[in-house]
Amino acid sequence: MKTTFKKLFLGFTALALVTGFSACKDDNPAPENPEELITTIKLTFTDSANTANTFTVTFADTDGPGGNAPATYDSIALQTNKTYLVSAQLLNESVNPAEDITLEVEEEKDDHLFGYSSTANINITTTDLDNNNLPLGIQTKWKTTTASVGNTTVVLKHQPGIKTGDIALGETDVEVVFYTVIQ
Amino acid sequence: MRYFIILLLLFAALAVNAQNCNIKLTGTVTDSHDGEKLEFATLGILQLQKQAFTKSDGTFEFSNLCPGSYTIICRHLGCKDTSFTISVSENTNIAIVMPHKLNQLKEVDVKGEKTNYADAAGLSVISVSNQQLQPLLGGTLGDVLKVAPGVTTLQTGATIAKPMINGFTGNRIVIMNNGVRLEGQQWGGEHAPEIDPYIANTISVWYGAKAVRYGPDAIGGVITIDPATLPYNGKFSGIANLAGFSNNRMGAASFQMQNSFGKGRWAYRVQGSYRKGANVFTPAYGLDNSAMREGNFSAALGYKYKRFKVETYASRFDTKIGLFKGAHIGNLTDLLQAINSTTPFYTTNTHSYAIGRPYQQAVHYTGKLKMVYDVDDDSRLLLQYAIQNNRRQEYDRDKPLNDSLAALNNPEFLFDLTTQTVDAVYEFNSKGVEISGGLSGMYQSNYWQGRYFIPNFNAQNLGVFAIGEYTFKKVKLEAGIRYDVRFLEISRLIKGKVISPAYRYQNPSANIGATFTDVVPGLNIGLNAGLAWRPPTVSELYSNGLHHGAAAFEIGDTSFTAEKAYTGSAVVNYQAEGIEFRVMGNYSYFDSYINLEPVLPPTLTIAGAFPTFKYRQGAASFTSINFSLSVNATKQLSLFTRNALIWAYNHTTRQYLIGGPAHRFQLGARYSFADKKWFEKPYIELVGAHTLRQYLVDENADYTAPPASYTLLNVEFGFTAHIRNSHIGIILAASNLLNTKYRDYLDRFRYYTDAMGRNVSLKINIPFGEIK
Numbered sequence: 001m002k003t004t005f006k007k008l009f010l011g012f013t014a015l016a017l018v019t020g021f022s023a024c025k026d027d028n029p030a031p032e033n034p035e036e037l038i039t040t041i042k043l044t045f046t047d048s049a050n051t052a053n054t055f056t057v058t059f060a061d062t063d064g065p066g067g068n069a070p071a072t073y074d075s076i077a078l079q080t081n082k083t084y085l086v087s088a089q090l091l092n093e094s095v096n097p098a099e100d101i102t103l104e105v106e107e108e109k110d111d112h113l114f115g116y117s118s119t120a121n122i123n124i125t126t127t128d129l130d131n132n133n134l135p136l137g138i139q140t141k142w143k144t145t146t147a148s149v150g151n152t153t154v155v156l157k158h159q160p161g162i163k164t165g166d167i168a169l170g171e172t173d174v175e176v177v178f179y180t181v182i183q
Numbered sequence: 184m185r186y187f188i189i190l191l192l193l194f195a196a197l198a199v200n201a202q203n204c205n206i207k208l209t210g211t212v213t214d215s216h217d218g219e220k221l222e223f224a225t226l227g228i229l230q231l232q233k234q235a236f237t238k239s240d241g242t243f244e245f246s247n248l249c250p251g252s253y254t255i256i257c258r259h260l261g262c263k264d265t266s267f268t269i270s271v272s273e274n275t276n277i278a279i280v281m282p283h284k285l286n287q288l289k290e291v292d293v294k295g296e297k298t299n300y301a302d303a304a305g306l307s308v309i310s311v312s313n314q315q316l317q318p319l320l321g322g323t324l325g326d327v328l329k330v331a332p333g334v335t336t337l338q339t340g341a342t343i344a345k346p347m348i349n350g351f352t353g354n355r356i357v358i359m360n361n362g363v364r365l366e367g368q369q370w371g372g373e374h375a376p377e378i379d380p381y382i383a384n385t386i387s388v389w390y391g392a393k394a395v396r397y398g399p400d401a402i403g404g405v406i407t408i409d410p411a412t413l414p415y416n417g418k419f420s421g422i423a424n425l426a427g428f429s430n431n432r433m434g435a436a437s438f439q440m441q442n443s444f445g446k447g448r449w450a451y452r453v454q455g456s457y458r459k460g461a462n463v464f465t466p467a468y469g470l471d472n473s474a475m476r477e478g479n480f481s482a483a484l485g486y487k488y489k490r491f492k493v494e495t496y497a498s499r500f501d502t503k504i505g506l507f508k509g510a511h512i513g514n515l516t517d518l519l520q521a522i523n524s525t526t527p528f529y530t531t532n533t534h535s536y537a538i539g540r541p542y543q544q545a546v547h548y549t550g551k552l553k554m555v556y557d558v559d560d561d562s563r564l565l566l567q568y569a570i571q572n573n574r575r576q577e578y579d580r581d582k583p584l585n586d587s588l589a590a591l592n593n594p595e596f597l598f599d600l601t602t603q604t605v606d607a608v609y610e611f612n613s614k615g616v617e618i619s620g621g622l623s624g625m626y627q628s629n630y631w632q633g634r635y636f637i638p639n640f641n642a643q644n645l646g647v648f649a650i651g652e653y654t655f656k657k658v659k660l661e662a663g664i665r666y667d668v669r670f671l672e673i674s675r676l677i678k679g680k681v682i683s684p685a686y687r688y689q690n691p692s693a694n695i696g697a698t699f700t701d702v703v704p705g706l707n708i709g710l711n712a713g714l715a716w717r718p719p720t721v722s723e724l725y726s727n728g729l730h731h732g733a734a735a736f737e738i739g740d741t742s743f744t745a746e747k748a749y750t751g752s753a754v755v756n757y758q759a760e761g762i763e764f765r766v767m768g769n770y771s772y773f774d775s776y777i778n779l780e781p782v783l784p785p786t787l788t789i790a791g792a793f794p795t796f797k798y799r800q801g802a803a804s805f806t807s808i809n810f811s812l813s814v815n816a817t818k819q820l821s822l823f824t825r826n827a828l829i830w831a832y833n834h835t836t837r838q839y840l841i842g843g844p845a846h847r848f849q850l851g852a853r854y855s856f857a858d859k860k861w862f863e864k865p866y867i868e869l870v871g872a873h874t875l876r877q878y879l880v881d882e883n884a885d886y887t888a889p890p891a892s893y894t895l896l897n898v899e900f901g902f903t904a905h906i907r908n909s910h911i912g913i914i915l916a917a918s919n920l921l922n923t924k925y926r927d928y929l930d931r932f933r934y935y936t937d938a939m940g941r942n943v944s945l946k947i948n949i950p951f952g953e954i955k
Binding site: 029030038039040041059061064065066069070158160162168169171172173174175176 | 511512514516517520528529580581630631632635638639674675676681727728729736738786787788789790791792793
């Protein structure tokens, strides 16, 4: 009995050593950048009175959340008593070439809503609609009044199945606050 | 003050206690090795100096007993003496399993009606076995464990619960599943242990020197979950359990059968269970996507010949849990909005069993090979190899925007952890001296896919331990010492380059204790002091990412050293006629406690600002007091109270730690009716459970202030239907009977929703085949 036990013991130890302590090491870790990322929002402003007058305002955090601070973080500078047509664009600049996420938002426009609010003297209205005639917000019209400073918040909400036009609903995909000067 | 009135009431009840001294205590004594009924076993009741012998069928009887607590001593030639304390208030039948001369740590298996204390007097271990488990089964493992003093749960809604012992959870407690140390993704607050509660015959919580055997990191304690021993020489038997719950329309079923064959040298057990629940309802609304399902299977096969025994075991645990949609948060603004709305977004009034995004899925495999060799009558050798694989997948609420990515329907997080362990233990037990010692080795590797949260790693652990116990008359001294070395190698791919930093942690751990039984008759005292440590987890070192469910950015720190704890505890236990009293105090001091703390400023991302939490290491202490009392007011009526108070303090910030359990108080009454023919052991139990608001923590330290105090009323009615030769256990219960609206501080969903409303359940336990 004792020799049987000894054999079993040796076999057992060998098994443990082979399977356990020499098990293959995983040297092929996955890259640590996410597959899908929104790094950049660009607002392209066009002066409605003079369409040659265009400029862009950008927030870009090209390495994604955390890590380095946002590389570009512009302010919005507008003139008093003007109307601007504004178009929003989302990009993933962590990949080369950069990916245009706006196209994917447009594809699922019934589940998405851009919202804009400002503490400066601007009246912002949405000019595009989704398939259910609810606002979408990729295209907007900004009417400025008197000189002022404040913050303008741009939000993109993902509202699968619950979109009513209310910006409070859903999960936030984008939320950027731009310092805004009207002069 | 209110507390004092409760106490006074209890003592008043004791004073009017009318004694009825015609209780019968009957039972059966069997041999743990082969299940044989033991004749001529001697049983004695210490307090009464009464004695009885077992008949040829192993049965014995004591009659004309008054209600009370008695110490029973059981002796049989060739077996180790067994003693335990039992409280009797009615005719009671118990099963005693006598271990052979060797002490088998948990195989001193006493089954009775009340909580019985397997160790001297519940000084370093609390066991809940068999029949006491019946009313608890069907729920999560956490729900079942809550029966032990000091155990609470860290919840994520109603369906995910992690056990917490005296404020410690996750990697600070050790869970032993059928002798195998559970290695899951325990670092996450919403990661529940992957164990089927239906497998348990005994669940124990260990605090003392013996805990050293299971690892250096059992700072809060060790939970062991054990099935019954395999029935060598036994006959065919089994149990079927059925349970139904009203709130989330959950159904649960489990089945287990066992037998021996091949001249009784072989024995097997197969076991499986399945649970499926629909959406959870609070008193006011239902929670969209809170359904769950869980399916488990296990099989064990053993061979025993003379002094040699070999056992194999394999199990599969598989769960899919829907996470309430309203608790999946985009950023700080969303979170504040969720907190400020009285009714959450995404409520429902349908009882749907469908599980959509977000959800989590965990599959856990365990395989075990164990060999035991009885060297001689006093010693034995044990070898064990085990392998586990844990695969956890987490799915966010929304699929990726990109169509081709969305079509893959990949989890946003995937963690896959494989662990192999080898243990070699030698045990010796003779004439009051008990010694055990051994080696344990562990190899672990983890990989991930999806969004980065923790890196790939390999870890190796080597430990050596020795435990000694010496009993002299009424005094028992115990000491345990252990030394562990842990290697950790990280593997990361950053900008196309693999980097592999490596770490090594090594430290001793130790524990000494003394117990004094019958200091005055019925009074037992236990004292214990220990040194424990734990290497930092990979998540504490390396996590760096967004936790969408928690709307938090979590950042680790690679400079952490091992966490060391100095612990001390004292237990006083008093058992006399009609009264049982227990108080346990614990104090733990850490000089290097690793804690997740909020930092400013929040991390700014394109999706807005995220509250940011950093792991920090510093001094902390945990103080807890658990107090319980039970009094037999009359022959039928017993009153009891169970209370847990805890203070967790951060010495660096000079504030109480966020996330520590609030003080809890329980008051209950149990009324036992007389048997009527087939209607056996009927009882009704009513418990009021009061949880205080967590007033210790700073109101502003968290996103929202701790929720208000609340009181829940639970009721339970049970009996055994004796139909022909079957004893079918039936329990009808209701938790949160008054459908009280509340939120609990230890529930991670407290920001978003109320907790579960009234839940009525029916549980049926059907044993079949040969019944012990």
